[in-house]
Amino acid sequence: MVVLDGEIGNYVISGNKKYSYFAGNNYLGLATHPEIKDAAVRAVKKYGTGFSASRQTTGTSWLHLELEKELSLFKQKDDSVIFASGYLGNRILMEVLQDRYASVFIDQDSHPSIIFGIPAGKSDIFRYNHCDTADLESKLKENNRGMPLIITDGVFALTGEIAPLDKIYDLATGYNGILIVDDAHSTGILGETGRGTPEHFGLDGAKGIWQSETMSKALGSYGGFISSDSVLTGQIRESSAIYQASTSLPPAVVAAGTASLKIIRENPGFRTELTEKARFLRNGIISLGFHTCRGITPIIPIFEDGHESAGNLSAFLEQHGIIVPVINYPGLKSNFMLRITVSVLHEYQQIEKLLDILHDWKNRY
The missing domain is CATH 3.90.1150.10 (Aspartate Aminotransferase, domain 1)
Incomplete structure (x- = not known):
């Protein structure tokens, strides 16, 4: 080791x-960028090392609100919500959307956060062959019982392969389903402005698609985020046990996240x-x-x-x-x-x- x-x-x-x-995931070198380190140090000097409370109670600072605003501008969405870890994002989305879908379809090589994030009680879970949209379509036809939820990595963490998101999205809409994209390794990398896999395929802003993202890879900080319409982010704040019961992100990583967005935008x-x-x-x-x-x-x-x-x-x-x-x-x-x-x-x-x-x-x- x-x-x-x-x-x-x-x-x-x-x-x-x-x-x-x-090794690692410091794709844009931002984890060691002087401006980002300075922002983190200034935040610790002003706010200390942590807030020791959840966002639902007294764990929200102006740092959190500023980062959520900057993420929304970066993603061109109505609102953003940040939380303890990118690993939790898929579970949070599946948690708040679970009343909308009847079955789950996942790529067999999906990240563990997808596989282990499916809520208990969702027994209709189907794995399709890796990046194989023909197999996905076959399984959708065979198991067409209510609204399907399709989940895929945008960029697969181990191999760097880009999911055929345009074809997957066509299948999702064709079967009146919804699509979640784990964009941990795409954010800041893919797309004309770095907004991830949907932007790469010209699907930025498309209906029925949600991204789970993280600041711990290209953004050089830590913590997960979901940028979406204010209805969904409101649901997360009001009903997600993960969001409500987790201690808020510490000052250093929040300030670092905001600083990294500025550098990405300018470079x-x-x-x-x-x-x-x-x-x-x-x-x-x-x-x-x-x-x-x-x-x-x-x-x-x-x-x-x-x-x-x-x-x-x-x-x-x-x-x-x-x-x-x-x-x-x-x-x-x-x-x-x-x-x-x-x-x-x-x-x-x-x-x-x-x-x-x-x-x-x-x-x-």
Whole structure:
């Protein structure tokens, strides 16, 4: 296990050694941005380290209200609600919408927050083959009993694949259903303005689609949020047990979230640079003959034959000063893989060194 001794950038310190860091989710480098760190420090100096209360009671500050306003502007929605963790967002949406749908359809490789977020009592749960809209349509036809809820990741966390959201949305509307998109790894990355997978597919503002999002990836902070019409956000505040019973987000992360939105708005070139660096690395990995996924996101997997082989490659990279973790989620059928993450902070010479070491591995094994 890697134990960090300092902040995460394109390099990290672990065990008194400096490593090239191709892990985590600091896609836009905002977790270490000086302006964001300064905003967090100022918030702690004024408000302390926490509010020790829920939003429903006395845990709301002007920091929370400002962040929710800025998120709504960023997402071009009526309102936003923030909460303790992005992991909880799917559960919150399923909780407040559960009277509207009769059955649930999820991608078999969905994030655990989707799989474990389905409310108790929802027995009609169907998994369709990964990113397979033909299989989804078949299951919708076979199980057409009341309004369906379809849930998918926008960008899949392990592989970086983008869900075929345009086709999924067509199926959702065709069957008078609703669609939830876990956009944790899309927010700040996909779309002309970084608003995520719906914007990427021209579905921004489409009816019957909701996004569950987080500030802990590209936004460089922490906490989940849902931006929507004021009716839905009002339902969340009034009826979600998760929202009502959770301690409010601490000052530092709230202020950091607001600061990150400003930087994203003022620096659209970050996304372009990130895409170009990810493309450069992905093309290099493909040319070396590794099994990976094509695409445009900064998540690049290398599939290996079993845990031992993946672990050996990860250890080989670490011996050469590069951190790339082996990863798999419980309950998924995916092969064991190395998950390489590209950050806008990476220098091309770092990427080239990673490719050189991967080339050495191929020659040896």
